[in-house]
Amino acid sequence: MFLPLRIVGRLVLLAVVSLSFAANASAQPRDHLTDKETDLIRFHQQLDKRIDVFIKAMDRRFAIINGLEQPKTKKADRDEPEWGDLPKGSRAQLLGDIASILDEAITNIDDVSRRDEKSPLISRSLRKLTAATNAYVTQAKSMATQTTNADELSAIERVLQHAEQIIEVGNQLPPPSADKKKKDNP
Numbered sequence: 001m002f003l004p005l006r007i008v009g010r011l012v013l014l015a016v017v018s019l020s021f022a023a024n025a026s027a028q029p030r031d032h033l034t035d036k037e038t039d040l041i042r043f044h045q046q047l048d049k050r051i052d053v054f055i056k057a058m059d060r061r062f063a064i065i066n067g068l069e070q071p072k073t074k075k076a077d078r079d080e081p082e083w084g085d086l087p088k089g090s091r092a093q094l095l096g097d098i099a100s101i102l103d104e105a106i107t108n109i110d111d112v113s114r115r116d117e118k119s120p121l122i123s124r125s126l127r128k129l130t131a132a133t134n135a136y137v138t139q140a141k142s143m144a145t146q147t148t149n150a151d152e153l154s155a156i157e158r159v160l161q162h163a164e165q166i167i168e169v170g171n172q173l174p175p176p177s178a179d180k181k182k183k184d185n186p
Helices: 005-026 035-043 047-066 091-115 120-146 150-170 178-184
Strands: none
Touching: 035 047, 047 091, 047 120, 091 120, 091 150, 120 150
């Protein structure tokens, strides 16, 4: 008794689809931000405030990796959500989070620049991100010399690639005007 070719084709297709769903379910990507950090991103609609959240989220991960005390946080607004628990994961996972956060920060800046390329928030945000990223490069390069773990090295490479993009664009910014410096640093 032979099954018609059409039915066999459908069974094979069903098996392939089932296996691909099973593979996707077991390989769910890790969220690079905690739920509370995501709430903070949603709360802050201005680009420069979002970049501050991204920087703080990366600082938290570097502090965990380096075994340092967590940086202090002040609420700018009493309605601002709490930062919540610290992120958890291996060194490789935390470094991967940092790479993904850098990528998301780049995407946020790109999105705003596409909508309003003359927005003063773009240069202000990029300056903040570039300054923070310069420190991250130093830390990532130091970590790269101290590990042989392939996952960590891969994550460090991603951090350095994103950091290079940010620094390259940030170095092309004209210097801030004297009036803006006074406003930014009262």
